[in-house]
Amino acid sequence: MKNNKDLPVEEHSGPLMADVARLAGVAISTVSRALANPGRVNEKTRAKIDAAAKQLGYTPNAMARGLRVGKSNVVMIVLPGSLYYGVSQVIPQVLQGINRSLSQNGYHLMIANLDRDEISERHILDLAFGGTVRGAIILSSDLPVDGGRSLKDSALPIVSLLFDMSHAALPSVVTNDRQSVRDATSELIALGHRRFLYLAGPVGNYHDNERYLGVLEALAEAGLSETAVIRSGGTLDYQHGFQIGVAAAAEFADLTQKPTAVIATSDDMAISFMSCVQRMGWKIPADLSIVSFDGAPVCEYSSPPLSTIEQPVEEMGQLAVSLLMERIDAPERGAATRHVISSKLIRRESFGPARPSI
Amino acid sequence: MKNNKDLPVEEHSGPLMADVARLAGVAISTVSRALANPGRVNEKTRAKIDAAAKQLGYTPNAMARGLRVGKSNVVMIVLPGSLYYGVSQVIPQVLQGINRSLSQNGYHLMIANLDRDEISERHILDLAFGGTVRGAIILSSDLPVDGGRSLKDSALPIVSLLFDMSHAALPSVVTNDRQSVRDATSELIALGHRRFLYLAGPVGNYHDNERYLGVLEALAEAGLSETAVIRSGGTLDYQHGFQIGVAAAAEFADLTQKPTAVIATSDDMAISFMSCVQRMGWKIPADLSIVSFDGAPVCEYSSPPLSTIEQPVEEMGQLAVSLLMERIDAPERGAATRHVISSKLIRRESFGPARPSI
DNA sequence: CAGTTTTTGGCAATCGTTTGCTAAACCTCT
DNA sequence: AGAGGTTTAGCAAACGATTGCCAAAAACTG
Numbered sequence: 001m002k003n004n005k006d007l008p009v010e011e012h013s014g015p016l017m018a019d020v021a022r023l024a025g026v027a028i029s030t031v032s033r034a035l036a037n038p039g040r041v042n043e044k045t046r047a048k049i050d051a052a053a054k055q056l057g058y059t060p061n062a063m064a065r066g067l068r069v070g071k072s073n074v075v076m077i078v079l080p081g082s083l084y085y086g087v088s089q090v091i092p093q094v095l096q097g098i099n100r101s102l103s104q105n106g107y108h109l110m111i112a113n114l115d116r117d118e119i120s121e122r123h124i125l126d127l128a129f130g131g132t133v134r135g136a137i138i139l140s141s142d143l144p145v146d147g148g149r150s151l152k153d154s155a156l157p158i159v160s161l162l163f164d165m166s167h168a169a170l171p172s173v174v175t176n177d178r179q180s181v182r183d184a185t186s187e188l189i190a191l192g193h194r195r196f197l198y199l200a201g202p203v204g205n206y207h208d209n210e211r212y213l214g215v216l217e218a219l220a221e222a223g224l225s226e227t228a229v230i231r232s233g234g235t236l237d238y239q240h241g242f243q244i245g246v247a248a249a250a251e252f253a254d255l256t257q258k259p260t261a262v263i264a265t266s267d268d269m270a271i272s273f274m275s276c277v278q279r280m281g282w283k284i285p286a287d288l289s290i291v292s293f294d295g296a297p298v299c300e301y302s303s304p305p306l307s308t309i310e311q312p313v314e315e316m317g318q319l320a321v322s323l324l325m326e327r328i329d330a331p332e333r334g335a336a337t338r339h340v341i342s343s344k345l346i347r348r349e350s351f352g353p354a355r356p357s358i
Numbered sequence: 359m360k361n362n363k364d365l366p367v368e369e370h371s372g373p374l375m376a377d378v379a380r381l382a383g384v385a386i387s388t389v390s391r392a393l394a395n396p397g398r399v400n401e402k403t404r405a406k407i408d409a410a411a412k413q414l415g416y417t418p419n420a421m422a423r424g425l426r427v428g429k430s431n432v433v434m435i436v437l438p439g440s441l442y443y444g445v446s447q448v449i450p451q452v453l454q455g456i457n458r459s460l461s462q463n464g465y466h467l468m469i470a471n472l473d474r475d476e477i478s479e480r481h482i483l484d485l486a487f488g489g490t491v492r493g494a495i496i497l498s499s500d501l502p503v504d505g506g507r508s509l510k511d512s513a514l515p516i517v518s519l520l521f522d523m524s525h526a527a528l529p530s531v532v533t534n535d536r537q538s539v540r541d542a543t544s545e546l547i548a549l550g551h552r553r554f555l556y557l558a559g560p561v562g563n564y565h566d567n568e569r570y571l572g573v574l575e576a577l578a579e580a581g582l583s584e585t586a587v588i589r590s591g592g593t594l595d596y597q598h599g600f601q602i603g604v605a606a607a608a609e610f611a612d613l614t615q616k617p618t619a620v621i622a623t624s625d626d627m628a629i630s631f632m633s634c635v636q637r638m639g640w641k642i643p644a645d646l647s648i649v650s651f652d653g654a655p656v657c658e659y660s661s662p663p664l665s666t667i668e669q670p671v672e673e674m675g676q677l678a679v680s681l682l683m684e685r686i687d688a689p690e691r692g693a694a695t696r697h698v699i700s701s702k703l704i705r706r707e708s709f710g711p712a713r714p715s716i
Numbered sequence: 717c718a719g720t721t722t723t724t725g726g727c728a729a730t731c732g733t734t735t736g737c738t739a740a741a742c743c744t745c746t
Numbered sequence: 747a748g749a750g751g752t753t754t755a756g757c758a759a760a761c762g763a764t765t766g767c768c769a770a771a772a773a774c775t776g
Contacts (some may be wrong), residue, residue: 013428014487016732027755032734042753057506059487063424064732067761070371072421092450099471103481108490110432111467113457123461129372129417131762132466148415242655268656275659297600298626301633303661355553375763385725390764400723400773422762425731489732 015056024052035060065140071134075102075324076110076127078138079240088241088267090313091139094161097317098137105325107134110204124148128154135324137161138170140335142205157327162318163206166338171327173320173339175311179208179345181214181263182221184291184309187345188261189222192354193289199248199264199273200233201344207304208234211265211293230259233269241268249276260354264292266298267308274302274350289351295343312341373414379627382410394417429492433460433682434485436496439597446599446625446652448671449497452519455675456495458543463501463683465492472498480504486512491520493682496528499564515685519678524696529685531678531697533669535565535651537573538701539621541581542649542667545703546619547580550712551647553615557606557622557631558591566592569623569651588617591627599626607634618712622650625657632660632708647709655703663706670699 021028026045034041034049041049052058066072077098079091099109110133112124121144128134128151135157143151151158151170160172188196198215201208212231219228232248245268252258252273264270270292274284282288284304293298295310319339379386384403392399392407399407410416424430429498435456437449455469468491471481479502484511485491493515501509506655509516510526518530546554556573559566570589577586603626610616610631622628628650632642640646642662653668677697 001667013489013732018732023585028733029735029756030754033754036734044449045754054505057487059484059507060730061425062484062490063421063430064489064761065418065734066421067425067763068732068734070761089447095469096471099469103471103478108485109469111453111457111469113461120461126417126420127466129415130420131371131422132420147412149417221448232646242659271656272659275661275663278661297655298629299469301600301603301630303633305633373761386763387726387765388724391724403724419762422731423764425733426762426764428731673762 011274013061015058017058017060019056020049020053020058023056024049028081035210061093066131070131072132073106074108074110074133075135075137076112076133078112078114078123078124078136078144080114081116081237082141088238088296090162090311094139094317095312097314098321101318101321105321106174112136114144114280118146120144124164125149125151125154125177128156129310134143135159135328137320137324138165139163141165142297143168151161152275155331157219157331159320159324159327161182161316164338166336169336171323171336173316173323173340173341175343176340177210177343178214178217179346180309181293182218183209183214185215185218185263186221186352188263188289188291188354189218189224191352193259193261194224194354195259197252197255197259197262198229199244199262199266199269199292200231201244202264203234205238207238208265213319215263229263230255238266238268241266242272244273245269245272245274246276247282249273252277259288261289261351262291264290267294267296267306270306270308270350271298271302274306285352286353289354291345291351293343295346299346300348302350304350306350307346307348309343309345311343316341373416375416375418378411379416380406381414382407406540416448421471424489428489430490431464432466432468433493433495433679434470434482434491435469436472436482436498436502438472438492438498439474439595441701444595446654448520448652448669451584451671452497452675455672456679459676459679463679470494472502476504483507483509483512485704486514493517495678495682496523497521499523501526513689515682515689517678517682517685519617519674522696524694527694529681529694531674531681531699533674533701534698535568535701536572536575538667538703539569539651541572542703543573543576543621544579546577546621546647546649546709546712547582549647549710551617551619552582552712553617553619554584554587555606555610555613555617555620556587556589557602557620557624557627557650558589559602560595561592563596565596566623568619573621587621588613596624596626599624600630601630603627603630604634605618607631607638610635611638614627617646619647619709620649622648625650625652625654625664628664628666628708632664643708643710645713647712649703649709653700653704657658657704658706660708665704665706665707665716667701667703669701702706 017031018028021031029221030041031049034046102109111119112127123145124144129149137159139161158170160170162171162174164174166172215229216226232251233244236244270290274290284290292306292308295308299306299308375389376386379389389407393402405519456554460467470485471478482502483504487507495517497519499521516528518528520532522530522532524530579638588608591602594602628648632648642648649665651667655668657664
């Protein structure tokens with residue numbers, strides 16, 4: 001094993017556990033036990049070993065360990081297409097929170113982008129089935145499939161974030177999209193608004209569904225008809241939020257009976273919508289109230305400052321991680337619970353009482 | 359090897375290469391060669407093997423392969439603290455571009471957050487020295503150190519992105535911060551501006567240095583004194599861009615001799631500054647011209663639309679990846695080249711001729 | 717059909733660590 | 747000093763793939 005015959009160099013990599021053992025004057029198995037198990041080795045020798053390891057700058061080979069014990073310390077996050085883009089900052093904040101929590105648990109974060117193409121799906125499945133990752137957090141309503149393999153029937157612990165996938169047996173961490181939009185809408189109704197414009201995400205999308213239902217519920221509760229709200233958009237993905245807002249502004253300009261309040265499902269849409277509509281001469285909030293979703297920091301600095309429903313993404317990310325840790329530690333496959341963390345409306349100047357008449 | 363004595367179950371993981379070999383009726387070494395080497399095996403048997411692999415849903419174990427061949431297919435990106443936050447979207451776009459390029463090269467992306475604390479530095483070094491990652495792209499001007507280990511003297515191929523670290527023997531991909539700011543400043547001078555306010559990033563920061571130098575160079579070229587520019591900020595990190603802008607607005611209000619043009623080193627600062635200053639009654643661009651840096655999409659929708667120097671971050675990310683691939687393939691340790699990709703000023707309504715007099 | 721080339725099959729070593737085992741070494745306490 | 751209990755050494759077998767080697771088999775060639 002250590003008879004490196006007559007090969008003088010071993011440039012390939014750093015010091016091995018055998019080197020540490022030799023320097024510390026102990027057996028290799030003792031080193032292994034000292035570094036991994038807490039109590040199985042005497043304190044004095046452990047100190048000796050630690051010193052030797054530090055002196056050599058020894059770092060255990062993660063792949064060798066992973067291969068042996070059959071597990072890795074990597075978690076992957078599956079992100080839909082380019083959900084980056086724009087301003088909403090939801091994804092970066094999520095990454096931030098998740099990465100921090102994972103670090104504290106001794107895990108690393110790997111990014112897997114779920115584009116529509118076959119190759120990215122295969123990559124994700126390779127990670128999942130190739131033993132590279134120990135668990136996954138997904139931000140998408142459909143799991144990748146390739147050939148005979150599917151994330152769904154992998155033994156990998158998975159937690160869904162932002163999307164409610166508890167029906168698919170995945171523990172899910174979501175915000176109360178519907179309720180928070182419903183509350184916001186009710187508030188607008190209380191301010192006298194009776195006609196609404198809803199800026200939609202892609203039709204069929206979980207968030208768009210929920211938020212729109214929130215609007216409808218508020219209307220119903222107030223005894224208003226569903227015709228009180230006009231849907232705009234629905235074809236583009238959230239990543240094209242700005243375009244959606246621009247298009248919606250044009251649509252708004254053409255309406256004969258103008259709504260007095262706008263509910264946007266992302267800050268991007270709201271920002272570009274507001275900008276366009278102001279350029280056309282409408283006053284916010286005098287002519288038109290606007291409320292949007294996400295809670296991007298920039299909303300505070302638009303003119304007027306934009307009211308938005310803030311998602312506690314960092315907190316959600318942390319919860320997702322701790323759920324994942326539970327699943328990893330105790331792989332009992334029951335109880336796909338749904339955890340809701342409430343968003344809250346940040347009230348700013350972009351909305352106010354409805355204009356008396358239109 | 360395959361005499362699993364009398365253990366009935368092997369739930370641990372999916373099918374092995376041995377299973378594929380058995381199903382395809384070939385030897386295990388043939389399977390290995392078929393899946394890795396392109397030409398070493400007959401086309402017919404390779405097809406048989408592929409079919410068997412697909413039927414079983416076989417995925418090679420990445421850690422076993424990695425251990426054997428001594429390399430992984432993971433690249434890590436080292437991000438400074440929480441550079442996320444805000445609106446500038448530089449980081450998310452960088453991640454996007456890098457991840458896409460890496461995927462095309464068969465690599466995966468791992469995120470390593472370089473917070474100030476010791477634990478995160480250790481994590482990064484564990485990744486580097488533990489054989490987990492094959493290369494690194496860093497977005498920071500200082501490399502992590504822990505105990506006797508330092509990224510600097512690891513054999514890991516590293517490429518620096520956004521920061522010029524060619525002096526530290528790292529190939530670097532940067533934009534022409536200085537030149538682009540200089541050009542923008544010159545343009546403002548040509549419009550009659552003679553007094554400037556510069557919204558600074560943290561003092562000592564590479565980008566802040568470069569961009570400020572750009573301003574100074576433009577002033578010098580026009581025969582103006584350095585006193586023509588007032589620096590504001592310099593204490594907070596870029597992640598607190600909004601706060602910097604707010605503080606700068608207050609500072610601006612107190613100035614007895616007002617500048618007529620503002621040069622901000624990030625979009626965040628510019629946005630919050632503009633918002634505050636407008637609220638105080640100043641008109642943009644009539645009273646004050648503003649130009650900022652980054653090229654966040656949202657700038658198009660502020661009021662007035664914000665002029666900004668757009669960094670081609672996606673392109674820079676791609677270049678960084680291809681440089682890294684070169685380093686990986688040919689680990690000759692020479693030529694730490696510096697690659698510059700030009701940013702360009704996007705002219706919008708936030709700047710114009712200087713107000714006749716102040 | 718013999719001779720040559722291409723393709724496979726087996727075998728075995730290897731990557732660096734973990735872990736079960738037995739026996740030896742050490743320590744503590746009467 | 748010997749009993750009883752901890753620790754450690756040393757050995758060896760994993761983990762799942764890659765790879766060099768040689769012989770066997772198959773496929774071509776003339």
